[in-house]
Amino acid sequence: xxxxxxxxxxxxxxxxxxxxxxxxxxxxxxxxxxxxxxxxxxxxxxxxxxxxxxxxxxxxxxxxxxxxxxxxxxxxxxxxxxxxxxxxxxxxxxxxxxxxxxxxxxxxxx
Amino acid sequence: xxxxxxxxxxxxxxxxxxxxxxxxxxxxxxxxxxxxxxxxxxxxxxxxxxxxxxxxxxxxxxxxxxxxxxxxxxxxxxxxxxxxxxxxxxxxxxxxxxxxxxxxxxxxxxxxxxxxx
Numbered sequence: 168x169x170x171x172x173x174x175x176x177x178x179x180x181x182x183x184x185x186x187x188x189x190x191x192x193x194x195x196x197x198x199x200x201x202x203x204x205x206x207x208x209x210x211x212x213x214x215x216x217x218x219x220x221x222x223x224x225x226x227x228x229x230x231x232x233x234x235x236x237x238x239x240x241x242x243x244x245x246x247x248x249x250x251x252x253x254x255x256x257x258x259x260x261x262x263x264x265x266x267x268x269x270x271x272x273x274x275x276x277x
Numbered sequence: 278x279x280x281x282x283x284x285x286x287x288x289x290x291x292x293x294x295x296x297x298x299x300x301x302x303x304x305x306x307x308x309x310x311x312x313x314x315x316x317x318x319x320x321x322x323x324x325x326x327x328x329x330x331x332x333x334x335x336x337x338x339x340x341x342x343x344x345x346x347x348x349x350x351x352x353x354x355x356x357x358x359x360x361x362x363x364x365x366x367x368x369x370x371x372x373x374x375x376x377x378x379x380x381x382x383x384x385x386x387x388x389x390x391x392x393x394x
Contacts, residue, residue, distance in 0.1 A: 202385075209279065209367050209385030210320070255320060264310070264333050265383070267320040 170194070171258055171268035179274040183245050188271040190256035191238045197261045199232055199239050204253040204270070213241075246275045280304065281386035283368050289392045295356040298389045302349055302370030308332070309351040310371070310383060311343055315364040326351055327373075355391070363393045 171192045180186055190199070198217045202210035214223050216232035216239065223230045227250075229242040243250055253272050257265040280303035290296055302309050311323040313336075322335035326345035337343075340358075345351040355362060369383040 207387070209281070209369070209388050211279070211385070212382055215382070257320075264322050264325060264335060266322070267312075269319040 171256055171266055173254075173256060173268040173271050175271060176269070177272050177274075179276065180246055182247055182275055182277050184275075185242065185244050186246055186273070187240055187242045188254055188273070189238065189240050190258075190268050192258060193237065194258070195236050195260070196258035197236070199236070199256060199258045200265070201230055201239070201241055202255040202257065204255060205251075210253075210255055243273075246273075248275045248277050251275050279384040279386060281368060281370050281384050283366075283386035283389050285389060286387065287390050287392075289394065290358060291394055292358055292360060294358050294393075295354065296358065296391065298353040298355070298366055298368075298391075300351045300353070300368030300370075300386060302351070302368075303384055306370035306372050306384070307349065308371045308373065308381075309345055309349070310369040311337075311351070311353050312367040312369065313364050314367060314388075318364075320367070323353070358393045360393050363391055365390050 174189045200215045201213045204210040214230045219234045219236045221232045227244045231240050253270045255270045257267045259265040282301045284299045308327045310325045314320045323337040324343050325333040329345050340356050343353045365388045367388045369385045371381045371383045
């Protein structure tokens with residue numbers, strides 16, 4: 168069974184600070200996705216990474232896929248209150264459905 | 278707006294009852310996924326349908342069943358409800374449903390919040 172762990176579980180920071188959240192597994196994934204979920208809504212896809220060592224940037228968000236394709240990180244620069252939400256990572260191996268991590272709940276205070 | 282619709286938005290019922298949750302995928306998407314999200318379990322994959330056929334099963338209880346109709350909408354049936362079934366139920370859709378394919382993005386609906394009293 169593939170399992171994903173995410174850390175930290177909760178994070179509360181001030182506006183303008185930088186942060187990194189992590190997604191780890193003992194399994195190798197063919198692709199890994201990051202989602203953000205706001206209260207009362209469904210998860211929204213932020214990025215998909217597929218190549219070991221891949222780095223993708225989405226404005227102030229930087230996503231990295233580990234060389235061995237077992238882990239990933241999400242770095243946010245100069246966090247804003249609008250970044251508040253639950254960040255989920257989801258990994259899949261070809262032919263198997265996505266497995267979601269438990270999420271990191273981020274709160275950015277103004 | 279993801280283009281995926283789910284009804285109802287909220288559902289309150291009693292233990293032992295049966296409910297049906299409905300999902301309409303994005304236009305053009307052939308695959309539908311159902312997930313359960315609770316505070317202590319996170320987002321759990323239940324079942325996937327592709328063009329009317331069951332494609333994959335996850336942690337779906339025998340009391341739960343689903344189907345996808347010719348017009349591609351899907352229904353999740355939950356029966357003999359227990360208190361522990363209280364959760365958010367999400368439907369997602371994608372074009373091909375090729376699990377693990379980097380190009381196959383899942384788009385999530387707004388969810389149905391089920392409360393079992």
